[in-house]
Amino acid sequence: METMRWVDGCLEILDQTLLPGKTEYIKCEHYTTICDAIRRLSVRGAPAIGAAAAYGLALGAASLSPAGKAEFVSAIEQIARELCDTRPTAINLQWAVDRMLQLLHEQTTDSVEVLKETLLAAAHAIYREDLASNRRIGEFGEKLIPPNVSILTHCNAGALATAGFGTALGVIRAAHQAGKNIHVYADETRPLLQGARLTAWELMQDNIPVTLLTDNMAGYLMACGKVDLVIVGADRITANGDVANKIGTYSVAVLAKEHGLPFYVAAPMSTFDLNLAGGQEIPIENRDEREVTHFAGHPVAPAGVKVWNPAFDVTPHPLVTAIITDRGVARPPYTKTLPALVDK
Secondary structure, three states, X not given: OOOXXXXXXXXXXXXXXXXXXOOOEEEEOOHHHHHHHHHOOOOOOHHHHHHHHHHHHHHHHHOOOOOOHHHHHHHHHHHHHHHHOOOOOOHHHHHHHHHHHHHXXXXXXXXXXXXXXXXXXXXXXXXXXXXXXXXXXXXXXXOXXXXXXXXXXXXXXXXXXXXXXXXXXXXXXXXXXXXXXXXXXXXXXXXXXXXXXXXXXXXXXXXXXXXXXXXXXXXXXXXXXXXXXXXXXXXXXXXXXXXXXXXXXXXXXXXXXXXXXXXXXXXXHHHEEOOOOOHHHOOOOEOXXXXXXXXXXXXXXXXXXXOOXXXXXXXXXXXXXXXXXXXXXXXXXXXXXXXXXXXX
């Protein structure tokens, strides 16, 4: 499945808000359409929004008719700020935009057309690299998966959250392809049901056995001995190994610890933010209250009720058994093993 694709000079984004009922693509001819798609979660998942933002910068560049290089660079920097403001928690977005800007500033040419071509080539490279890194994550992670196990996952860290293949689901896919006879339990993932709408759909497309459950069933599922390990994705990982991921991940990690289950995190190196010492420094996005008070456009809560709707939570590093990356597997102490992977 293609989360996004570059066709005839524009980006087409799979509208994940319509899944699993409809498979439709949003034609993005201008960067503002990509900004809107990121905000609306039409495209979501840290690696995927990083790649989308890179293409957004390239599309923004293509629409400019500046008087010269300085004006062009200034306009690109403004577009970059708009893209980065769409979702503050997932570091991959900032990483992709910063990489594009650095490349732009390194260019010595004064040709705006060459600069536009350079940015588009860089966006293509980020997309291709993410797909390759996901497959490496699968290769490293598959070695941690014993045969004949049941795996619990939360939210969607699959092909839909990346350029393809997936991070947490990439590990699951690799284990399935290796014939390890796995079964997946997918948390529904309230309030937007990414586990129900996306993860269950993805796994069924690949004929990987999956059972759907609501978030508040995970603890009892573990108590019944039906889970052998947990794998989730990540939106930002700090220097000490704290992990920001979809809201509800922290609860799953606490439950896994209580039941003696391994809790694995799968993420590419672009998800790491070693400039932050710990999870308390991660900005947490708060989203529209209607995501909680309404379901499919219909109210399910009394009008005027106060709502707290953080999109992410932080899982402290003592709860994380290992972090599976595209450069290998890191284990505690993360303050030593993570920098070693970055330098690898």
